[in-house]
């Protein structure tokens with residue numbers, strides 16, 4: 001029952017949470033190494049979710065109030081900084097919203113996440129030691145500014161997706177600055193990069209390059225009268241003007 | 254210069270909501286709650302039966318969504334799948350916990366009263382999603398359907414399922430898998 005071929009057939013039972021104890025642990029070890037099983041388990045989880053969603057039932061109204069007041073005392077986890085390449089499939093959707101209350105908790109989570117993300121960028125970007133040092137110093141400064149941006153009382157966010165990637169812009173009119181956080185952006189071919197732009201009412205102003213699929217960046221330059229932020233795919237090194245249509249648009253509204 | 258013309262706005266995108274929730278956005282969490290709490294509560298209730306316990310578990314699941322929003326990986330699956338996987342795991346843990354033992358023994362003893370076709374079909378109302386799930390469940394063999402629904406909707410382990418169906422363990426585990434493959438293809442689930 002421990003043979004490799006045997007284990008592959010456990011995907012269904014595992015996805016349905018019908019495996020217990022040592023068998024479950026054994027299969028999870030297998031899952032970490034077997035891409036085919038991992039994919040099948042994800043597909044089965046999505047399949048079973050359809051069976052679950054078909055059972056939808058309106059919960060009692062007071063449950064919502066209990067949950068909403070409950071989140072006030074639950075500390076959120078910081079995002080991991082893993083870079084996951086995905087197939088590019090540019091689309092864009094946006095949604096904006098206000099960041100609300102509970103700032104100290106968020107700021108803490110955010111600064112941990114940023115430390116991880118920016119650390120990742122530093123490693124990705126810098127080949128030579130002196131470059132790395134200079135970059136690290138710069139990133140530390142950026143991180144401090146980003147952290148303070150997140151805690152600005154008028155900080156707001158907007159989020160958009162591109163394929164399976166999600167980008168979030170954080171901005172504060174009082175600080176006159178914006179930051180961008182990306183997660184799982186579609187991987188680009190060699191020689192291409194994501195470039196960020198301030199949208200000055202239809203004119204794009206360069207605001208920096210996003211060097212990895214996941215990570216964060218303090219946008220270069222002041223907010224001024226910008227009405228939003230756009231993301232385009234540009235040749236490595238970036239462009240002075242966008243050479244392609246945006247894969248994401250995030251309006252400041 | 255490229256003039257900006259934004260892509261068209263569509264309905265609420267759960268991936269975007271989760272990204273906002275990850276940054277502590279309570280408004281976004283409220284909208285996410287409205288989108289997923291019904292499926293979570295319905296599924297949990299299906300497994301646990303008891304309304305009070307089902308509310309408790311739903312609350313735990315939603316707080317877990319809030320806590321772990323930053324760990325959601327959009328390229329690994331849909332938000333609904335992520336949330337319902339968590340919900341199912343918790344419901345199953347609850348049903349298999351010590352408190353539920355007595356109830357379980359009763360249920361196993363009462364297996365002769367088990368309906369031939371799990372109630373999913375009977376509870377189905379006109380909704381398209383339910384219709385499709387029902388249609389796809391019908392395409393399974395009896396053993397495949399029993400294996401999948403007893404595990405998923407009732408929270409039984411595959412050993413218990415084998416016991417209930419008087420079928421060999423190997424057969425049950427295979428039927429769960431090929432039943433799910435059939436359902437996956439029928440429902441058009443893509444990775």
Ligand SMILES: [Zn+2]
Nearest residue numbers: 007008034037
């Ligand atoms: Zn395998």
